[in-house]
Amino acid sequence: MSVNLKEISRQEIEEMSKIYRLNLVNSLSGIKPANLIGTISNERKTNLAIISSVIHLSSSPAVLGFMLRPTSVPRHSYRNIHETKEFSINMVADNFTDKAHYTSAKFDSSESEFEKCGLTEQFYKDFKAPCVKESPIKILMKYEEEYHIQLSNTILMVGSVQAVHLPDVAVDESGIIDMEKLEVACISGLNTYYKVNKTASYPYARVGQFPENEIKNTGI
Amino acid sequence: MSVNLKEISRQEIEEMSKIYRLNLVNSLSGIKPANLIGTISNERKTNLAIISSVIHLSSSPAVLGFMLRPTSVPRHSYRNIHETKEFSINMVADNFTDKAHYTSAKFDSSESEFEKCGLTEQFYKDFKAPCVKESPIKILMKYEEEYHIQLSNTILMVGSVQAVHLPDVAVDESGIIDMEKLEVACISGLNTYYKVNKTASYPYARVGQFPENEIKNTGI
Numbered sequence: 001m002s003v004n005l006k007e008i009s010r011q012e013i014e015e016m017s018k019i020y021r022l023n024l025v026n027s028l029s030g031i032k033p034a035n036l037i038g039t040i041s042n043e044r045k046t047n048l049a050i051i052s053s054v055i056h057l058s059s060s061p062a063v064l065g066f067m068l069r070p071t072s073v074p075r076h077s078y079r080n081i082h083e084t085k086e087f088s089i090n091m092v093a094d095n096f097t098d099k100a101h102y103t104s105a106k107f108d109s110s111e112s113e114f115e116k117c118g119l120t121e122q123f124y125k126d127f128k129a130p131c132v133k134e135s136p137i138k139i140l141m142k143y144e145e146e147y148h149i150q151l152s153n154t155i156l157m158v159g160s161v162q163a164v165h166l167p168d169v170a171v172d173e174s175g176i177i178d179m180e181k182l183e184v185a186c187i188s189g190l191n192t193y194y195k196v197n198k199t200a201s202y203p204y205a206r207v208g209q210f211p212e213n214e215i216k217n218t219g220i
Numbered sequence: 221m222s223v224n225l226k227e228i229s230r231q232e233i234e235e236m237s238k239i240y241r242l243n244l245v246n247s248l249s250g251i252k253p254a255n256l257i258g259t260i261s262n263e264r265k266t267n268l269a270i271i272s273s274v275i276h277l278s279s280s281p282a283v284l285g286f287m288l289r290p291t292s293v294p295r296h297s298y299r300n301i302h303e304t305k306e307f308s309i310n311m312v313a314d315n316f317t318d319k320a321h322y323t324s325a326k327f328d329s330s331e332s333e334f335e336k337c338g339l340t341e342q343f344y345k346d347f348k349a350p351c352v353k354e355s356p357i358k359i360l361m362k363y364e365e366e367y368h369i370q371l372s373n374t375i376l377m378v379g380s381v382q383a384v385h386l387p388d389v390a391v392d393e394s395g396i397i398d399m400e401k402l403e404v405a406c407i408s409g410l411n412t413y414y415k416v417n418k419t420a421s422y423p424y425a426r427v428g429q430f431p432e433n434e435i436k437n438t439g440i
Contacts, residue, residue, distance in 0.1 A: 033250030
């Protein structure tokens with residue numbers, strides 16, 4: 001691609017219109033995962049919120065986190081998580097990005113995004129928070145801790161994995177999940193959704209061994 | 221897809237072999253961005269580390285973060301960031317995932333991943349940390365703060381955006397960056413790379429207006 005490179009300074013970012021800045025800066029981190037956070041209040045009112053900030057924190061113990069902005073739509077999620085100490089993480093697939101996106105509308109706390117957005121509640125034994133039946137991967141999470149990030153005025157919510165529900169055909173013999181097979185969606189910025197195609201699988205990188213693409217090698 | 225759903229319990233995760241657990245749990249958060257963190261020491265030795273945990277924190281101020289594990293390869297990055305208070309975030313494109321992946325090999329701190337992995341240092345005026353010339357988006361970052369996440373024993377590094385370098389054709393009139401046009405790569409798990417194709421763009425979600433896909437509507 002023949003390109004003109006441009007520099008955008010910090011000052012130019014500060015002087016942008018709010019919408020332009022939101023779109024641009026939200027795109028800078030690259031491709032983001034698309035997940036729905038499922039919660040329930042003590043009054044058993046369910047809530048669902050699309051979140052593009054779920055992040056891997058550790059595998060032993062299995063810990064995931066996600067960011068919340070205190071003033072944004074997921075405030076119902078925040079309150080529910082504090083009430084029940086539970087939440088679910090549900091991966092968004094390409095065939096329901098419209099319903100998933102709609103959960104970001106400012107529904108009243110008396111309304112459930114499941115019903116309003118056309119998604120199906122799924123409950124698992126001994127777990128209060130609802131999962132999304134349509135999601136290829138559903139993770140039952142226990143709330144563990146949170147951190148207030150000063151500079152961005154956001155909260156990192158940290159939870160431990162209690163159980164995972166997923167199609168067994170999507171997991172290979174070494175534990176790797178095939179995101180193309182599951183038709184997983186991902187997000188850039190605030191409102192653009194992408195699908196993914198596998199291009200490369202490399203071995204654990206070792207000094208002196210330049211990575212060979214195992215997908216191309218095996219002709220898969 | 222006809223599927224058999226399986227449940228994996230917390231106990232089963234704990235009892236997995238280390239490699240299987242690493243692969244599985246690192247896949248659970250979904251699709252992750254592929255970025256290279258560029259740093260330099262006070263002795264002007266450059267370092268480059270692939271990181272799949274860059275996360276958007278806020279747009280005003282423009283703040284991004286990423287996770288580091290104190291004991292992992294990017295310890296050189298951590299030391300350099302503390303020495304210079306600067307780092308760069310460089311988006312990985314589909315045509316150099318092999319070189320990007322190779323930066324995760326345990327090179328000695330006296331060796332630069334730029335040279336060893338075949339990537340090109342690019343320096344910008346008034347900024348010490350190196351960028352990756354091959355990257356479609358280069359972000360100059362100032363180190364601001366960090367948080368030690370207890371449960372996962374990881375560190376959230378937080379920085380503010382000082383400048384962005386990118387091709388102007390990739391940014392539309394509303395500030396949205398086209399990741400397909402830039403042929404951006406993303407990661408799942410530890411070693412699988414994907415390319416992305418745009419499937420949907422929805423308007424800001426409002427109650428009562430189910431999202432219409434603007435890509436399909438306009439026939440793009």
